[in-house]
Amino acid sequence: MTDREISIQLTPAQIDEVVRGASGEQGISSLLRGLSDEGALASKYRALSESPRLSRSLLLGLLVLACFPPDGSSLAVSDIAERLGMSPSTTHRYMTTLLAVGLLEQEPRTRRYRVPVRS
Numbered sequence: 001m002t003d004r005e006i007s008i009q010l011t012p013a014q015i016d017e018v019v020r021g022a023s024g025e026q027g028i029s030s031l032l033r034g035l036s037d038e039g040a041l042a043s044k045y046r047a048l049s050e051s052p053r054l055s056r057s058l059l060l061g062l063l064v065l066a067c068f069p070p071d072g073s074s075l076a077v078s079d080i081a082e083r084l085g086m087s088p089s090t091t092h093r094y095m096t097t098l099l100a101v102g103l104l105e106q107e108p109r110t111r112r113y114r115v116p117v118r119s
Contacts (some may be wrong), residue, residue: 060086064094065103065115074112 045063049056067080081091095113098104105116 060084061094061098064091064098068104068113068115072114072117074107074110074114076112080113 045059048054048059063084064080067083068075077088077092077095080086080095081088084091086094095104099106099113102116104113106113
């Protein structure tokens with residue numbers, strides 16, 4: 001056996017799939033998978049947000065990111081706010097923060113947001 005390095009490169013969609021499937025029915029992966037069912041989303045978020053060991057702000061920021069479709073299409077602040085049941089101003093603050101750190105990008109013409117495509 002030799003000490004050769006092996007490197008595996010994953011696309012953002014593949015990384016997303018691994019992260020979402022990593023923890024079974026517990027934790028943030030389960031919460032993110034539940035985004036299509038808004039009732040389940042609310043109850044899972046409530047359960048996780050009650051823990052004094054977890055950051056509610058971080059959970060909400062992750063939920064904002066998880067709302068974006070894996071195909072790279074863009075969404076408006078109002079789309080995300082409606083989906084998560086948050087106020088547009090709070091949603092905008094989260095999205096502006098994510099934009100500032102490079103986790104979102106904004107289309108100048110439409111002012112809609114999307115997750116940057118990593119190459």
